[in-house]
Amino acid sequence: QMSPNFATLAKIGSGLTVIVTAPGHEVDFVSRFFEGSIIVPEDPVTGSAHCTLIPYWSERLGKNKLNAYQISKRKGELWCENKEDRVLISGKAITYLKGEINI
Structure with missing residues (x-):
């Protein structure tokens, strides 16, 4: 149970992230x-954050395959694997946006 103070976070400004x-x-x-x-x-479900969280929890729990749950308002479950120099992440997803980028 936690209730973040979003007003205080907004004062800190963009670019700072807090992971709990x-x-x-x-x-x-x-x-x-x-x-x-x-x-x-x-952020409802953050794959990039789990790329840092998985090695930490993998070492702490002594296992390479982990099941994680991001408890945001939308919520999301991730199935992850710590593989030496990379983290594999899978889970359910929906298409949010389709588009084309021209460079």
């Missing part, structure tokens, strides 16, 4: 990801 984790009951660990932005103060 804890051991899980039905999963290996839970997390929340906050960014000092008024537009999107809490």
Whole structure:
């Protein structure tokens, strides 16, 4: 249980991120990801954050395959594997946006 102060996070400004984790009951660990932005103060499911969290929890729990749960408002479950120099992440997803980028 935690209630972040989004007004304080917004004052800190964009570019600063805060990741909070804890051991899980039905999963290996839970997390929340906050960014000092008024537009999107809490990211619903953050794959990039789990690229740093998985090696940490893998070492702490002594296993390479982990089940993680991001407890944002939208929530998301991730199945992850720590593989030496990389982290594999999978989970359910929906198409949010389709487009084309010209460089």
